[in-house]
Structure formats: structure tokens, C-alpha cells
Amino acid sequence: MAPVKVSKICCIGAGYVGGPTCAVIALKCPHIQVTIVDLNQARVDAWNSPDFKLPIYEPGLEDVVRQARGRNLFFSTNVDKAILEADLIFVSVNTPTKKSGVGAGFAADLNYVELATRRIAAVAESNKIVVEKSTVPCRTAESMRTILEANSKPNCRFDILSNPEFLAEGTAIADLFSPDRVLIGSLQTSEGLDASKSLADVYANWVPTERILTVGLWSSELSKLAANAMLAQRISSVNALSAICEATGANIDEVAHAVGFDSRIGPKFLRASVGFGGSCFQKDILNLVYLSESLHLPEVAAYWRQVVEMNEYQKRRFAKTVVDTLFKTITGKRIAVLGFAFKADTGDTRESASITLIKDFYAEKALVRVYDPQVEHEQIWMDLTEAIPGTPVDSIKKQVTLCPSVLEACEGAEAVVIATEWKEFKEVDWAQVYSKMEKPAFVFDGRMILDADALTKIGFKVTTIGRGSV
Numbered sequence: 001m002a003p004v005k006v007s008k009i010c011c012i013g014a015g016y017v018g019g020p021t022c023a024v025i026a027l028k029c030p031h032i033q034v035t036i037v038d039l040n041q042a043r044v045d046a047w048n049s050p051d052f053k054l055p056i057y058e059p060g061l062e063d064v065v066r067q068a069r070g071r072n073l074f075f076s077t078n079v080d081k082a083i084l085e086a087d088l089i090f091v092s093v094n095t096p097t098k099k100s101g102v103g104a105g106f107a108a109d110l111n112y113v114e115l116a117t118r119r120i121a122a123v124a125e126s127n128k129i130v131v132e133k134s135t136v137p138c139r140t141a142e143s144m145r146t147i148l149e150a151n152s153k154p155n156c157r158f159d160i161l162s163n164p165e166f167l168a169e170g171t172a173i174a175d176l177f178s179p180d181r182v183l184i185g186s187l188q189t190s191e192g193l194d195a196s197k198s199l200a201d202v203y204a205n206w207v208p209t210e211r212i213l214t215v216g217l218w219s220s221e222l223s224k225l226a227a228n229a230m231l232a233q234r235i236s237s238v239n240a241l242s243a244i245c246e247a248t249g250a251n252i253d254e255v256a257h258a259v260g261f262d263s264r265i266g267p268k269f270l271r272a273s274v275g276f277g278g279s280c281f282q283k284d285i286l287n288l289v290y291l292s293e294s295l296h297l298p299e300v301a302a303y304w305r306q307v308v309e310m311n312e313y314q315k316r317r318f319a320k321t322v323v324d325t326l327f328k329t330i331t332g333k334r335i336a337v338l339g340f341a342f343k344a345d346t347g348d349t350r351e352s353a354s355i356t357l358i359k360d361f362y363a364e365k366a367l368v369r370v371y372d373p374q375v376e377h378e379q380i381w382m383d384l385t386e387a388i389p390g391t392p393v394d395s396i397k398k399q400v401t402l403c404p405s406v407l408e409a410c411e412g413a414e415a416v417v418i419a420t421e422w423k424e425f426k427e428v429d430w431a432q433v434y435s436k437m438e439k440p441a442f443v444f445d446g447r448m449i450l451d452a453d454a455l456t457k458i459g460f461k462v463t464t465i466g467r468g469s470v
Contacts, residue, residue, distance in 0.1 A: 018092030170345030185220020252466025274446030277342030339420020
């Protein structure tokens with residue numbers, strides 16, 4: 001068999017991974033028809049909206065969709081038609097952490113992956129290359145293959161590939177245009193290697209061939225978890241050091257800068273903060289913890305678990321610093337929380353540090369005023385009701401107010417907390433903010449983005465994460 005020349009691609013799942021990835025494939029491969037399918041009609045309608053009000057915010061994404069949509073990029077709820085016609089199918093559905101049952105709180109919930117796999121087996125009438133794009137635990141491809149082979153029609157063969165995404169939200173389009181690497185895992189059989197070559201040829205339309213890495217199926221699946229675990233580990237390491245800095249009077253910025261000059265370490269992901277969030281880091285590490293425990297490697301599991309525990313500690317420590325600095329009570333005090341997205345340049349709020357901070361401030365009976373330039377208000381209320389279970393949203397609204405601007409969030413507040421590193425917060429007229437606040441006016445910079453000296457000159461009492469007051 002020779003590698004199949006891919007002319008039609010179907011992507012099941014129009015979320016944060018499938019949408020941008022396949023939109024860029026369509027843009028870069030005008031000769032390939034790309035159809036992104038999802039059962040969520042509202043989401044598909046948003047992708048198809050005439051004014052390009054896309055369901056996710058990602059810099060550069062709208063421009064890509066504008067160029068390719070209707071030409072060779074299509075969004076649809078007709079899953080079966082797309083499966084029937086495609087040579088290659090990306091499975092890019094959600095794999096959240098399980099909330100109940102075996103592995104709850106750690107293992108990935110593979111229900112959506114299994115449903116998509118069964119749908120492919122039921123509908124397909126010709127050979128297909130099926131590509132795992134979702135982040136999945138090691139050896140998920142094996143169970144996918146078992147399902148496909150058990151349910152396939154006669155003379156219908158499936159080749160399974162693993163092609164994990166390594167996108168960072170906020171820079172996803174740039175990452176897709178010029179990736180560090182594209183990883184394709186396959187069974188090391190002649191059919192598996194041919195399927196791998198078919199997908200590699202798609203990426204080769206714009207990615208240099210030396211950046212397209214072909215490996216074994218299980219190595220590919222584990223590489224995704226490993227990359228995210230090691231990045232998160234760096235953040236937790238620098239955050240652990242930030243606690244020491246605050247206690248000793250050292251400056252974490254200076255320490256990280258000095259450490260980053262070591263060519264073996266490098267400067268990236270050495271920025272202290274109130275904690276990491278997002279859809280991947282915590283989920284993937286917990287996945288690794290569960291995998292390690294399943295393989296009877298308790299010491300390995302404990303090692304990776306500590307990365308997440310350190311992250312939770314950093315959020316709690318920051319919230320406690322706010323309470324302690326405000327004379328050990330924030331009951332009835334107004335606190336402005338600037339930023340609700342887990343990081344700048346995205347509307348994603350999954351595992352956002354803001355959620356933990358607001359939950360803690362709420363428990364302390366503070367009056368919290370929240371502003372974020374991108375996150376929909378509906379999303380904020382949804383996240384807070386999930387974070388404060390058993391409390392109706394109307395009760396939360398008695399203590400939490402969503403504001404349309406920085407100035408309105410800060411007006412009459414005793415303290416401002418920077419929870420997301422939006423560029424807009426650096427450019428605020430802080431003298432004007434100061435004039436509208438209660439005195440003494442406090443600023444807690446959880447992202448190290450503000451000029452503490454300039455704020456101090458205005459009159460603020462400034463606390464920056466990772467900088468000691470000793």
C-alpha cells in the first residue's frame with residue numbers, strides 16, 4: 001500500500017483545538033476540503049456567523065476563517081456526511097477530568113472520544129485514517145482501534161494516528177503557522193507508517209519537514225502529557241521560589257532572570273504568578289498521576305501530584321496575603337479583581353486563578369468587583385456557581401459585581417488585585433484610579449506587570465508577588 005493522498009478532512013469537535021487547527025490546515029492547503037463538525041448547533045452557527053462573531057477568541061483566528069470559510073473550510077452539524085466523505089478524520093472532542101466513578105478528579109473522561117469513535121465505525125463505508133487530536137491518556141488509541149475493528153463494515157480498514165496539539169492559548173495561530181514540532185505517532189507497521197506519511201504530507205504544505213516528527217503511537221500520546229507536565233513543573237518551581245523571596249526580601253524577577261541565563265535552563269516559563277490555569281496543565285498532570293498510580297508507580301504519582309498542589313498553594317497564599325495586608329479582615333470591603341481569563345489574549349477561564357481568588361474573597365464576605373475585557377459575563381457566573389456549589393447565583397450576586405471597565409471596578413474599592421496579565425492593565429491611568437479609591441489604597445500584583453515604584457509614588461501600598469518587603 002502507498003500513502004493515501006488526502007483530499008477531504010473531517011474534524012469532529014469545533015472547540016479550542018479543532019477549530020483553529022483545521023482552519024489553519026484549510027488556509028494552508030487550499031486543495032484540501034476541510035469540514036469541522038459539532039453536534040452543538042449554537043457553536044456551529046457562531047463559526048458560520050456573517051459578522052464573524054466566532055465562539056472562541058484567539059488573536060489572528062478571525063482573519064484565517066475569513067480567508068478560508070466557504071472556499072474549502074466548512075462548519076456543519078452533519079457529522080455523518082463529513083465522516084462518509086473524508087479520507088482523514090481528526091477526533092478533537094473534549095476530554096475533561098472525571099467528576100465521579102473510578103479515577104474521579106484525576107482520570108480523563110473518554111466518553112466523548114468513545115462516542116465519536118463509535119460514530120465513525122457506524123457510518124464509514126471506506127478506509128479511513130483516524131487521528132487522535134484530543135489530549136488523551138496513554139494507550140487510548142488501542143481502545144479506539146478495538147472499537148473501530150469490532151464495529152467496522154466489511155472491507156473497511158481504519159488506521160489510527162496520534163497527533164497531539166501543542167498550542168498555547170493567545171498564540172495558537174502563530175503556533176500553528178510556525179510550530180516548534182508536529183508530532184505524529186503511528187503503529188510501526190507498513191500500514192501505520194503509510195498513514196503517518198499521509199498526515200505528514202498535509203502538514204508539509206507549510207511546515208518544514210525537519211519539524212515533523214514521526215514516532216511510535218504510545219510515545220506520541222505520552223509526549224503530550226510530558227510536555228505540559230514539565231512546563232507546569234517550571235511554573236510551580238518558580239512559584240515555590242517566589243514564596244522564599246517574599247520571606248527573605250529577595251526579588252523573584254531577579255532570581256528568575258539570573259537562572260534563565262543558564263543555557264541549560266533558558267528563560268521561558270520562569271515568570272512567577274498567582275498560579276497557572278487553562279484547559280491542559282492541571283488536567284494533563286492529574287492524568288499523569290492517575291496513569292502512574294495505575295502502573296503501580298506511587299512515587300512517580302506523588303512527584304507529579306506535588307506540581308498541582310504547589311499551584312493550589314500559590315493561589316491560597318496570595319489570597320491570604322490580601323486578607324493579612326488589609327488588616328486581617330476583608331469583611332464588607334470592596335476588592336477589585338482585574339482579569340478573569342486564565343491568561344491574557346484568551347477568553348478561556350478554565351482553572352483560572354481568578355475563580356479561586358474570588359471564591360476565597362467571597363468566603364471572607366468581601367464585596368468583589370470583577371472586570372475582564374474578553375470573558376462573557378454569562379461565563380463568569382457559570383464558573384462562580386460551579387466554584388461555590390450549593391449557592392444560588394442570586395446569592396453570589398449580592399457580593400460579586402461584574403463591571404464594564406477598570407475604573408468602575410476600582411471606584412470606592414479598598415484594594416485592586418491583578419489576576420490576569422492583560423496589556424490594558426499596564427496602560428491604566430493609575431493616578432485617576434487612586435483618586436477614586438478608599439485610602440489607604442492597596443494594589444496586589446499577582447502577575448508582576450505593574451511598575452511598583454510608580455504606583456508607590458502615586459500613593460498606593462503595593463504588594464507584588466515574589467518580592468519581599470523585608
